[in-house]
Amino acid sequence: MKRAAVALLAGLLFGFGLQWAGMTDPVKVQAFLDVTGPWDPSLALVMAGAAGTTLLLFPLIRRRGRPWWDVRFHLAERWEVDARLLSGAALFGLGWGVAGYCPGPALAGLALGNPELWWFLPAYAVGTWWGRPKTKGSGNAGLTSPGRRTPRH
Amino acid sequence: MAASFEASSTSFTPLAALAGGLLIGLSACLLLLALGRVAGISGIAGRLWGAAAGDRAWRLLFVLGLLAGAWGAHALSLGPPALPAPGRLSPGWLAAAGLLVGWGTARGSGCTSGHGVCGLGLRSKRSLAATAVFVAAGMLAVYVLRHVVGVL
Numbered sequence: 001m002k003r004a005a006v007a008l009l010a011g012l013l014f015g016f017g018l019q020w021a022g023m024t025d026p027v028k029v030q031a032f033l034d035v036t037g038p039w040d041p042s043l044a045l046v047m048a049g050a051a052g053t054t055l056l057l058f059p060l061i062r063r064r065g066r067p068w069w070d071v072r073f074h075l076a077e078r079w080e081v082d083a084r085l086l087s088g089a090a091l092f093g094l095g096w097g098v099a100g101y102c103p104g105p106a107l108a109g110l111a112l113g114n115p116e117l118w119w120f121l122p123a124y125a126v127g128t129w130w131g132r133p134k135t136k137g138s139g140n141a142g143l144t145s146p147g148r149r150t151p152r153h
Numbered sequence: 154m155a156a157s158f159e160a161s162s163t164s165f166t167p168l169a170a171l172a173g174g175l176l177i178g179l180s181a182c183l184l185l186l187a188l189g190r191v192a193g194i195s196g197i198a199g200r201l202w203g204a205a206a207g208d209r210a211w212r213l214l215f216v217l218g219l220l221a222g223a224w225g226a227h228a229l230s231l232g233p234p235a236l237p238a239p240g241r242l243s244p245g246w247l248a249a250a251g252l253l254v255g256w257g258t259a260r261g262s263g264c265t266s267g268h269g270v271c272g273l274g275l276r277s278k279r280s281l282a283a284t285a286v287f288v289a290a291g292m293l294a295v296y297v298l299r300h301v302v303g304v305l
Contacts, residue, residue, distance in 0.1 A: 006187040007211035011218020012225070013180035014192065014266075019226035021166075021173025025233040027241075028163040030305065033288075033295040038162040042170040047269055049174020050181070054274025057182045067189030074189050075275065076262070081282045088261020089268070089283040093290025095253025098298060099242060102265040103258060104194040106251075107216060108223035114236050119247035120254075127255020128199045 003069050015108045021046045024109045026100025026116070033097050088131065095127075161305065169232065181271050184215070191275075193267020194219070195258035246304070257287070 022028045022042055032043035066072055096102050101109070101120055109117050181192040188211060190197075197212050204212060226232050242250075258264040261283055263272060268287075272280020299305040 007214040008218040010180045010184040011215035012222040013176050015219035015222025016226045017173040017176030019223040019232040021170045022233050031163045033291045040163045040165050042166050045170035046174035049171045050178040050270040051273040053178025054181050058274040061186045068187045070189040085261050088257045089286035090290045091253050092257025093287030094294045095250040097291035097294025099250030104266050108219050111220035111224035119244045120251040123248040123251030124255040127252040128259045131256040131259030
């Protein structure tokens with residue numbers, strides 16, 4: 001129950017922050033990416049506020065050794081910069097530029113009734129399925145630990 | 154939803170950007186501190202269906218919270234009031250973009266939140282490299298489509 005509540009609360013904070021910061025507006029995101037046009041640097045400050053907070057607090061959190069309500073932190077276990085990572089990031093970036101949506105704002109924008117997402121999100125789901133590693137034990141594509149087999153509570 | 158629309162330029166909103174960014178960072182800290190999880194949206198949402206039963210509820214609740222939070226801020230008149238103008242992009246471009254974003258984030262193991270917000274906080278070299286590449290690719294796409302092809 002407390003795990004459920006904190007997941008919901010974290011989602012609320014995230015979605016509230018995205019909308020407040022203007023990131024649910026794809027035109028504003030593209031105005032950041034358009035460095036040769038009338039540039040809107042807002043997105044840089046969103047990232048500075050968000051990554052600044054994690055840079056400051058993540059080390060303190062990890063120093064605890066384990067989270068409150070799980071046996072361990074579920075973090076990436078790969079550290080090498082490889083072709084798969086870079087080509088994936090490049091494909092993502094191109095799509096991000098074309099429409100101005102990355103996954104968070106695309107999902108959050110559903111709540112605002114943005115009709116563009118009815119085209120974007122189904123294609124996004126197909127792309128996610130397509131981009132997954134096709135080896136055994138699929139579903140390990142994320143940043144979080146690929147080694148997890150038995151979730152505990 | 155009020156039908157107000159906008160052009161292709163937006164104004165710099167430094168205070169809202171910093172405040173919203175701070176909330177996003179705090180969300181990521183809360184998720185790591187309480188559940189030991191990385192607040193990467195593509196990872197959380199991407200495994201909603203594939204996840205084991207006990208691993209699914211927190212993902213679903215996070216995504217529901219994400220929608221409710223955006224709705225709440227909008228209801229309080231925070232952030233942009235407008236929706237993108239109808240016909241800004243054709244359905245074909247929107248679907249192509251969605252396909253690329255899904256494919257690329259699954260292949261590259263993360264998006265703006267997983268690599269940008271959390272990965273940088275974890276001082277991950279992979280995330281720093283990925284963030285530099287997707288921002289550059291995004292700038293390239295906008296440059297070509299807006300200033301060369303003239304689609305955007």
